[in-house]
Amino acid sequence: MKARIYKSTGSWYIAKAEDGVTYNARIKGIFKLEGITSTNPIAVGDEVDMDIEAVQEESAIITHIYDRRNYVARVSPHNKRQHHIVASNLDQSILVATLKDPKTSQGFMDRFLISCEAYHIPAIIVFNKADIYRKKELERFEHLRGIYEAIGYKVILASVQEGTGLDEIKALLKDKITLLSGHSGVGKSTFINAVFPQFNLRTQEVSGWSGKGMHTTTFAEMFDLDGGGQIIDTPGVREFGLVDITKQELSHYYPEMRALLNGCQFNNCMHIEEPGCAVKKGVAEGIVSEDRYVSYLGILDTMNDKEY
Structure with a gap:
């Protein structure tokens, strides 16, 4: 039976079959994927075939993985020589950035956009926490919006706390598989809770002593949206190391x-x-x-x- 991977915890996967039933699934043997040397053979968003192992326990064995139409990968946090596939089979990605508490660097934004360009995934930049921005941050936002809109990226100013920009983002998510990424503490989980309260994701404050976000999502996870479409929440990323790209390219x-x-x-x-x-x-x-x-x-x- 065909299914899509909704969550990976390393050795077990949560897979949703075409009839809507979710299964705890594991891999049969070791998958050798053509040309991919990643730390995770199966990623959230992958389409797979599986055999039901035990109907009562809703467990299954993954027997085949279909070719990915695209994926986003980053350097593995544990091994610089390997890469980790963040998610696959995406229609678009949203980078949630902030101009303070914590501040997202332009280098980080560009690395993320380069990765999306490399795998032909349209990217949207959402600057969250507009409610805490003063004149300096708003001027910086206008400057960055000018740069990125001029080269074809959609840029949105949002405040999850005040509800600003949420309707526009919600409309963009409809009937699409969207990857949500960004540093820890930029408000990804808070954003999902505000737009889709049924998910009730855990959130944490930005760490006061370091000004950096605290990790709340430990594994990438896909959620079905009420109006159609899916969103993939990812762990907060401190760095976004590029993979499979040469200096020349x-x-x-x-x-x-x-x-x-x-x-x-x-x-x-x-x-x-x-x-x-x-x-x-x-x-x-x-x-x-x-x-x-x-x-x-x-x-x-x-x-x-x-x-x-």
């Missing part, structure tokens, strides 16, 4: 740079010191935002081709 995942690459004098241009570089010309002319270019150089600098 990095600029291809910046939409505003991708549009200019054919204009570079050298087809292996890294857009740093090379003469006749269309990307650097684009920065000088304001076509490519200086912030994004600096972020590109920063990410490039941290990339070790052996690890990516």
Whole structure:
């Protein structure tokens, strides 16, 4: 019988069959997936075949995994040489960011967007906690919105506490499988509880001494939405390490740079010191935002081709 994975706890999975019944499922043997060396052979969002093991206990054995149409992966927090598939078969992703308590860095945002670009997953950026923003944060929001909307990303200012922006986000979620990601403490679980109170997820305050969020979600989990569609809540991510991307390819995942690459004098241009570089010309002319270019150089600098 065919089913979709709704939760993974490492060795056991919660799978929902096409008839709506959920099963505790485990893997039969070890899956060798073509070209994927991830720490988790099966991820939330995967479509699988399974055999019922015990009807009363609603347990099953996963016998086959279908090809993924896409997935988001990050460097494994436990092993820098392996990667961890966050979720698969997505229609879109929402990055929940905050400009204070905790502050989401532009580097983190760009790494997430690069990962989505690499796997052809449309991304939306939601800046939460608008209710605590002062003039400085609101000016920063307008600046960032200008940058990201100009290159095709949808940007929403929201406050879960005050209910701002929630209807717009709710409309975007309808009939889609959406990945929800961001640092711990940005309000992902609070957001889900506000929009879909039936889930009643645990939430925690931002840690006072570090200004960082405390982890409340330990495993990725999928939820069915009342109006149609699913949302996948993920553990708070401190860092988003890119995988399977070489230094040479990095600029291809910046939409505003991708549009200019054919204009570079050298087809292996890294857009740093090379003469006749269309990307650097684009920065000088304001076509490519200086912030994004600096972020590109920063990410490039941290990339070790052996690890990516």
